[in-house]
Amino acid sequence: xxxxxxxxxxxxxxxxxxxxxxxxxxxxxxxxxxxxxxxxxxxxxxxxxxxxxxxxxxxxxxxxxxxxxxxxxxxxxxxxxxxxxxxxxxxxxxxxxxxxxxxxxxxxxxxxxxxxxxxxxxxxxxxxxxxxxxxxxxxxxxxxxxxxxxxxxxxxxxxxxxxxxxxxxxxxxxxxxxxxxxxxxxxxxxxxxxxxxxxxxxxxxxxxxxxxxxxxxxxxxxxxxxxxxxxxxxxxxxxxxxxxxxxxxxxxxxxxxxxxxxxxxxxxxxxxxxxxxxxxxxxxxxxxxxxxxxxxxxxxxxxxxxxxxxxxxxxxxxxxxxxxxxxxxxxxxxxxxxxxxxxxxxxx
Amino acid sequence: xxxxxxxxxxxxxxxxxxxxxxxxxxxxxxxxxxxxxxxxxxxxxxxxxxxxxxxxxxxxxxxxxxxxxxxxxxxxxxxxxxxxxxxxxxxxxxxxxxxxxxxxxxxxxxxxxxxxxxxxxxxxxxxxxxxxxxxxxxxxxxxxxxxxxxxxxxxxxxxxxxxxxxxxxxxxxxxxxxxxxxxxxxxxxxxxxxxxxxxxxxxxxxxxxxxxxxxxxxxxxxxxxxxxxxxxxxxxxxxxxxxxxxxxxxxxxxxxxxxxxxxxxxxxxxxxxxxxxxxxxxxxxxxxxxxxxxxxxxxxxxxxxxxxxxxxxxxxxxxxxxxxxxxxxxxxxxxxxxxxxxxxxxxx
Numbered sequence: 001x002x003x004x005x006x007x008x009x010x011x012x013x014x015x016x017x018x019x020x021x022x023x024x025x026x027x028x029x030x031x032x033x034x035x036x037x038x039x040x041x042x043x044x045x046x047x048x049x050x051x052x053x054x055x056x057x058x059x060x061x062x063x064x065x066x067x068x069x070x071x072x073x074x075x076x077x078x079x080x081x082x083x084x085x086x087x088x089x090x091x092x093x094x095x096x097x098x099x100x101x102x103x104x105x106x107x108x109x110x111x112x113x114x115x116x117x118x119x120x121x122x123x124x125x126x127x128x129x130x131x132x133x134x135x136x137x138x139x140x141x142x143x144x145x146x147x148x149x150x151x152x153x154x155x156x157x158x159x160x161x162x163x164x165x166x167x168x169x170x171x172x173x174x175x176x177x178x179x180x181x182x183x184x185x186x187x188x189x190x191x192x193x194x195x196x197x198x199x200x201x202x203x204x205x206x207x208x209x210x211x212x213x214x215x216x217x218x219x220x221x222x223x224x225x226x227x228x229x230x231x232x233x234x235x236x237x238x239x240x241x242x243x244x245x246x247x248x249x250x251x252x253x254x255x256x257x258x259x260x261x262x263x264x265x266x267x268x269x270x271x272x273x274x275x276x277x278x279x280x281x282x283x284x285x286x287x288x289x290x291x292x293x294x295x296x297x298x299x300x301x302x303x304x305x306x307x308x309x310x311x312x313x314x315x316x317x318x319x320x321x322x323x324x325x326x327x328x329x330x331x332x333x334x335x336x337x338x339x340x341x342x343x344x345x346x347x348x
Numbered sequence: 349x350x351x352x353x354x355x356x357x358x359x360x361x362x363x364x365x366x367x368x369x370x371x372x373x374x375x376x377x378x379x380x381x382x383x384x385x386x387x388x389x390x391x392x393x394x395x396x397x398x399x400x401x402x403x404x405x406x407x408x409x410x411x412x413x414x415x416x417x418x419x420x421x422x423x424x425x426x427x428x429x430x431x432x433x434x435x436x437x438x439x440x441x442x443x444x445x446x447x448x449x450x451x452x453x454x455x456x457x458x459x460x461x462x463x464x465x466x467x468x469x470x471x472x473x474x475x476x477x478x479x480x481x482x483x484x485x486x487x488x489x490x491x492x493x494x495x496x497x498x499x500x501x502x503x504x505x506x507x508x509x510x511x512x513x514x515x516x517x518x519x520x521x522x523x524x525x526x527x528x529x530x531x532x533x534x535x536x537x538x539x540x541x542x543x544x545x546x547x548x549x550x551x552x553x554x555x556x557x558x559x560x561x562x563x564x565x566x567x568x569x570x571x572x573x574x575x576x577x578x579x580x581x582x583x584x585x586x587x588x589x590x591x592x593x594x595x596x597x598x599x600x601x602x603x604x605x606x607x608x609x610x611x612x613x614x615x616x617x618x619x620x621x622x623x624x625x626x627x628x629x630x631x632x633x634x635x636x637x638x639x640x641x642x643x644x645x646x647x648x649x650x651x652x653x654x655x656x657x658x659x660x661x662x663x664x665x666x667x668x669x670x671x672x673x674x675x676x677x678x679x680x681x682x683x684x685x686x687x688x689x690x691x692x693x694x695x696x
Contacts, residue, residue, distance in 0.1 A: 159558030210507025
């Protein structure tokens with residue numbers, strides 16, 4: 001494999017991002033959607049924040065209030081026996097997650113060279129209703145005409161669903177509510193109609209039986225979705241046998257729709273692989289990576305908020321090279337160039 | 349409460365239904381959708397079947413083959429240490445359901461008086477693709493114009509999603525694939541457009557966090573769904589604090605859309621309650637039962653395949669009385685008449 005990591009990696013770090021309020025700190029700026037707009041490269045960052053801990057021995061939980069109108073910070077004693085604080089990312093009771101200890105929003109960063117970014121001082125999209133009360137995460141951007149559609153994870157006590165928003169200028173945004181009900185993540189719209197229909201990839205997570213696997217659905221208008229079909233599932237063993245989901249927005253190539261997707265094994269090591277879908281019927285998988293084209297190897301990928309993760313939400317095809325933007329270790333943004341043929345070489 | 353159970357209950361029993369093939373037995377005929385068609389009452393029964401056990405010590409698993417084209421029966425030794433056969437309804441590994449021991453299809457029954465039914469000797473809708481490989485269950489019927497839309501649970505190794513079909517005569521049926529992805533059950537379409545949109549209730553079951561609760565979504569065409577909103581959730585304590593989901597198709601009343609729904613407590617005792625939704629904005633809950641209007645009390649409700657269950661998938665409003673058809677104990681069909689005012693008296 002010929003993965004050329006950018007020498008400037010990580011191109012965006014947590015400390016590069018101004019918190020949304022003075023009593024919050026930025027834990028990570030990662031898993032960004034990517035788009036080209038007026039000659040610039042736009043990243044729509046997931047910015048994860050937590051309240052600054054001002055009293056030792058406490059656990060702070062930031063979220064919207066019940067009405068979904070205002071950020072509140074709840075305080076818990078870390079010795080409180082009613083709660084399980086073992087995993088610092090959430091609070092659990094009886095093995096069930098009941099609160100998160102961070103709150104994510106989406107932030108725009110702009111670059112002329114695709115490597116050096118100016119990061120907006122203010123959020124672009126901030127949680128603003130009860131279904132976003134635990135944060136909005138992991139955006140993907142799909143350009144259709146002069147409109148950019150943004151799909152993102154919308155988290156709350158009701159579960160994680162797929163939010164949809166649109167913008168024409170990355171300044172004003174219009175929300176369209178949840179396009180897919182919980183539990184669903186890793187939703188990415190195809191950039192054009194195929195045989196008169198819009199398509200999206202998605203990754204439902206059923207509870208009673210079934211696994212977190214990739215599905216495809218159709219729409220007449222991008223807002224309403226139906227004819228959900230199973231697309232591809234966990235492998236029997238190997239790099240994508242534990243978890244998987246779509247990554248970058250599908251890219252049209254001569255050989256088919258190229259989907260860069262993430263997979264993890266039982267040890268939660270997140271790698272990137274690829275699938276090729278039929279150009280005329282994207283519900284048909286032509287080929288799939290038997291090995292990842294990229295694994296967490298660089299220091300900023302192996303170590304961080306959640307180490308051992310490379311996770312892309314967007315990539316650009318430049319000539320015969322894929323420029324993949326990706327979150328590393330759930331903390332920073334990085335970029336790598338990978339020849340298309342090298343990605344194809346992992347397929348079978 | 350003034351729940352008048354039909355003297356002929358159960359009006360349909362498992363032994364009244366001819367198996368779909370000679371080597372299968374019928375375990376239950378229950379959870380039927382209901383409609384009026386050409387002056388008759390139509391029930392679309394869920395018929396659960398299992399292979400007749402011909403060799404003691406075996407567990408038989410009926411399902412479609414991988415291609416979804418043919419029913420196969422797999423045989424397991426009940427002493428096989430790789431599998432957990434503790435719950436006779438399914439086979440588990442590491443606490444995860446991996447197979448069901450019955451296969452359900454949908455069957456039409458017809459009645460002139462709403463009590464005495466003639467049951468078709470053949471299935472109306474039988475599992476026919478990979479997403480239905482573990483069976484199709486719990487149909488709801490919504491008449492819109494001269495078309496009857498049928499929503500049902502579509503079960504497979506990929507989870508349980510919401511299938512959609514339509515018929516004009518209950519003889520030929522047309523499928524429309526999955527209208528909602530896994531995990532989702534208890535899906536019921538409203539019988540008319542409201543402010544230019546179709547609406548459906550649904551009950552997603554998220555895994556990572558969240559609970560099995562009731563949602564509402566919108567559609568321009570009944571096939572594609574969006575703007576998913578949370579509708580109502582588990583109560584803090586009481587009869588619907590453990591599980592809940594929509595039951596009968598919403599009925600228009602002067603006070604609002606009447607939704608008969610099922611709830612269960614931690615002991616898995618399924619009762620029926622009601623909610624009233626705003627006629628103009630069905631996403632708005634006006635009132636809800638603080639106590640069930642019906643609990644499992646009759647012998648055929650308390651005892652059976654899964655005792656302690658009353659579970660309605662359809663009801664008719666006749667004057668000021670609700671004629672509710674319901675599955676009892678996951679085995680038989682029963683009917684009860686309940687004055688509308690008695691149902692309203694449980695609301696607050």
